[in-house]
Amino acid sequence: MAKIPTIDDIHAARERISKYAYVTPLEHSTDFSRLLGNDISHKLENLQLTGSFKVRGALNAVLSLPKGELAAGVIAASAGNHAQGVAFGAHQLGIKATIVMPLGTPLVKLMAVKRWGAEVVQTGETYDEAADCAASMAHDTGACLIHPFDDPKVIAGQGTIALEILEQKPDVDAVVVPVGGGGLISGIGIALKELRPRVQVIGVQASGADAMAQSLGAGEIRKSPRTLTFADGIRVARPGDLTFAISRKVVDQVVTVDDDEIANAVLLMIETDKSVVEGAGAAPLAALLHKRVGLRGKHVVLIVSGGNIDVNILSRIIERGLVKTGRLIRISVTLGDHPGALAGITDHLAKFGANVLHVHHNRAFARGRLDETTVEFALETRGHEHAREIVQGLSRAGYLCDVLAG
Secondary structure, eight states, rough: OOOOOOOOHHHHHHHTTTTTTTOOOOEEOOHHHHHHHEEEEEEEEEGGGGGHHHHHHHHHHHHHHHGSSTTTTTEEEESHHHHHHHHHHHHTTTTEEEEEEEETTTTTHHHHHHTOOOEEOOOOOSSSHHHHHHHHHHHHHEEEEOOOSSHHHHHHHHHHHHHHHHHHHHHHOOEEEOSSSSHHHHHHHHHHHHTTTTTTEEEEEEEEOOHHHHHHHHTTTOOOOOOOOOGGOOOOOOOOOHHHHHHHHHOOOOEEEEEHHEEEEEHHHHHHHHHOOHHHHHHHHHHHHHHSSTTTTEEEEEEEBOOOOOOOHHHHHHHHHHTTSSEEEEEEEEEEESTTTTHHHHHHHHHHHHHHEEEEESSTTTTTTTEEEEEEEEOOOOOOOHHHHHHHHHHTTTTTEEEEEE
């Protein structure tokens, strides 16, 4: 196992990457502080160069390579964010970068890697399968393999976030960190426990990819047989040997949240704090919203780890969030099958303040008499209470009306 990085290594990493990486904002959230009963601040790594904290560790690793190892280039396996960091670092040094990415990698991350001039190889269904391929390619080509989390230089680079937090929020009581393989929480934990031991270091994993939580609970590394989460930034089947060893020393607890809770946090971040974040970046907020940790009254920093979310996923999150909060509903209404019937129902919907998004007029599968038809409406409402008022109003007007699930 590699040497555990020290606080001196983290300070050196900060100096090394300072020419390129941003000092990201730490923004207080009035709305979430009021809602949760905490002093909540977001460390906005979604505004970092390449849109993720990963560039810190990747840059530190690439910029630390001996000159004699640069000619063969670098290679990395990544679902996207680490890939962009390695590609960017290689671009700065003018060396070749090869990135191995799982087949399901979001297009936004794939294209971002290519923009930095890296060669992309897509293989495997998971990060771990891509990692096996990258290791084999590194062996065959002599390229230097930059691991996304189980590397002392990468961990030290991620730890630079903690140095910034302590300068920006000296009274911080707890830092809540998304966890995949463990590189981010290891680096942050090393710095905080050295410089401010009282600060709690809390990790959050997706329940469908909770290998670090399982491993810390068991006292030994456990591997998840399957990783099931849309939060690709933390979809890792096994923590690293080094990150597991570090986490046992510096992490106070690791909790889990499910995908629905993460998706809800993504939507709330957009609506409330006007921040576009990926699933991993919203996981810490999800943990507080759903009371996985007890930090009431504390000064809490949430690590918003990245903002590189696929727009198709974002669209689904928004639509499902609207359904969950009652702002998007589907209803089925039985009407007489005669001219003017549709106009009559739409007049009522307008009177009740419902915005009609879609209409599906169904005769063949109508449930009533031959002179009746069924019409399905997708409606935009102000929430559950407004939706109930619409349905009750239609019923009072004499319409047979049902709310359809989903």
